[in-house]
Each structure stands twice: as C-alpha cells, then as structure tokens.
Amino acid sequence: MLIYIVFLMIFVGVTVALYQVYEIHYNINVGNDKKLSKADKGRLKTLSDQAKTAQQNHAWADFDQMATTALGPDFNRDIALVAFAEEEAGSYAIPLLRRKRRLSFNGDTEGAKRSRITVRHLPFWKTTLPNVNIRAALIALVIVNCFLVQLLAAMTIYTISYPISTPLLAWLNEPLIVMLVIYAFIFMSLLVSKFDRYMHDLYQLGKLFNKKAV
Template sequence: MIQTMLVLAVIFIGVAFAVYQVYDIYYSQNVGDDEALAMREGASRASAAESAFAALRGVFPERLVSAAQRDETLSRNPEPLLRRRKSIVLEQGVKIRYLSLWTGRPVAHDWRKALLIVVLVDCLIAMFLGGLSLYTVAYEVPGATFAWMNDPVVILVLLALVILLTHAVAKLDLYLHDLYRIGRLNRYLA
C-alpha cells in the first residue's frame, strides 16, 4: 500500500512536470532568448544586442556580422549565432557543421509549430497516464490486453519516457530554430 502511494505521488509529480514542460517550451519560443540576452547584460535589449554583436565580431568575419545586423530577428537578438558559433561554417554562404565530417545547409523550414504540437500531445498523454493511475486505484481495467494499465509502476515508467521525449523535443526545437534563423542569413550574403 505504501509503495503504491509512493508511486502515485511520483506519477503526480511527473504529470505536474509534464505540464510545466509545455509552459517552458512555449516561454522559450516566445521570450526566452530576448530575456536571456537582457539579463546577461543587465541593460536594455538594444545595448545587450550591441554587446553581443561586439562579441560576434571577434568570432565571425565582418561579412557575416553585417548580414546578421540586416536580418530582422537576428539584429534584435543574435543569441543563436553565439550558441552555434562552433558549428557555423562560412563558405559560399552559411553552412552548418552537423558532425565533424558532415557539413550541410542550415534548416530551411521552421519546425516550431509542429514541435509544439508534439509537446502538447506528450502533455496530454502524461495527463492520461496520471488519470489512469488514479482510476486503477479503485477499479481494474478488464482484459488481458490492457493488464499493463493496472500496474502503477508500468504507468510510471511510461510517464518517465514521455517526459524524456518531451525534453528531447524541447532541445531539438531550440537547435532547429537556431539553425533556421542562422540559415536566413544566406539571403544577405548572396
């Protein structure tokens, strides 16, 4: 009985964390970079962007920095360039070093909406698993096919997998969006 209560408490915490992940990815998509840039500099966004561009001038050729200043989103927030500076290659336009031996074009499509939908579906699955764990305290799910639903430990493991998947999708979202924004610099370098 105590083991079941402990597992249910951990499931509750897991569901709460899954809901928090939806908030976290939504927040990072909308204000994350701007706030991080302003907090790092402790000043206004304009002066923070200028100091970030000063740091970029020490890392990238002037041609790339001036292209970033002409881009609407990167001129306000050059954080993607700072985050991905080790993987950016400037040869006949901007290219990305994905692996040590593989260099290719940046991502050409913005995947943010699709990945946010995946995170929302993961959150719904986590809430379903949490509700299922509470349902199976009082009732059993009939049938041999659904016998796994009656075991709170199995539900806990599935919930942990959903949370890990959501975390991986959030990291992938940040990575792909950075590459998408960096790839837009090719318009100004041509």
C-alpha cells in the same frame, strides 16, 4: 508504502509535464536570451548597441572590431549588421551567437551564400541550413505528450476500481509501469524542447543569410 511513493511520483510527473508546456512557450516568447552564456549576453548587448550606432552615424570601425571578436574574422560584416540591428534580438542575433561555432562557410570568404554554408551537428555530420520551420510540429508533440501523461495518471486512479482486462492494455493496472511510461514521455519532451530550440536557431540563420542574399 511503495504504492504511495509511486502515486506521489505520478503526481510529480503530471506537474512536470504541465510545466514543460509552459516552459517551451516561455522560452519562445520571453526567455530566449536566458539560454545564452553570460559572455554571449554581454556580446549581444554590445553588438546591438554598436549596430544601431553604426547605422545612424555610418561609423563602422567599432562594430567591425566587435563583430570580428565575437564571430570571427571571416564573418561577413553586412550579415552581422542585419542580425544585430534587428529590433527583436531573438530573430537573428541570439541564434547567431548560440550557433556561431557550428557554422562553416566552405571557402566563401564573404559568408553570404546560403548554399555554401553548412552546419556541423557532430564531427562526422554536416548539413546545410534548414529551410523548413518544424517548430509548430515539435510544440504540438510536447503538448500531446503532456496530454498522454495526464491520461496515464488518470488511468492509475481509474484502474483501482475498474481493472482493465484487455491483455494488450493490462500494464495500465500496474502503477509502477505507468509511472515509468510517464517519465519516458517527460524525458522525450525534454529532448524535443532542446531539439526545437536548436532547429529553430538554424532555421532563423537560414532566413538571415537568405535576407542578406536578397
């Protein structure tokens, strides 16, 4: 009975791994804003509308007030305007709303000098904004993990009729061990997906501050 449960879990694992590949592409192309809180979604819409109005009518007061409320009194208005006036919200506005609490301007009251901006990853760990986009490598890692999950699942079927005699690979003859390895890959892909979103947000913020500096 246990062996049937193990094979069922392996099948579920393959399905989850395939879904993870779909999910990471969906989050990049469609569902980026779904990772915002309800409050930040409201701020995104309001600030985007106010930014367009401010640019058209040169009426900055309402936008300044909203930006101050959402981003803090020290945040540079021009940077906020660039972020929220961008047609594609996922470029700058969404990353800014998601990561605003992690940004530190190190005494730069204008908040426009990228070299003075740090990111607080942990209470004891700060770095500057990244200038290299590692998204492609992380997506490739999720895809490779998915392929390995499918390969391992196929091996559980293969080894029923053709057990592997090589000592180094003998663990492939044990479906329970293979199942655990499959779920380890799934967990790794989950972490990679979250890390990708986090690092890409920071990379986009680096581009935002560079854009303002130029």
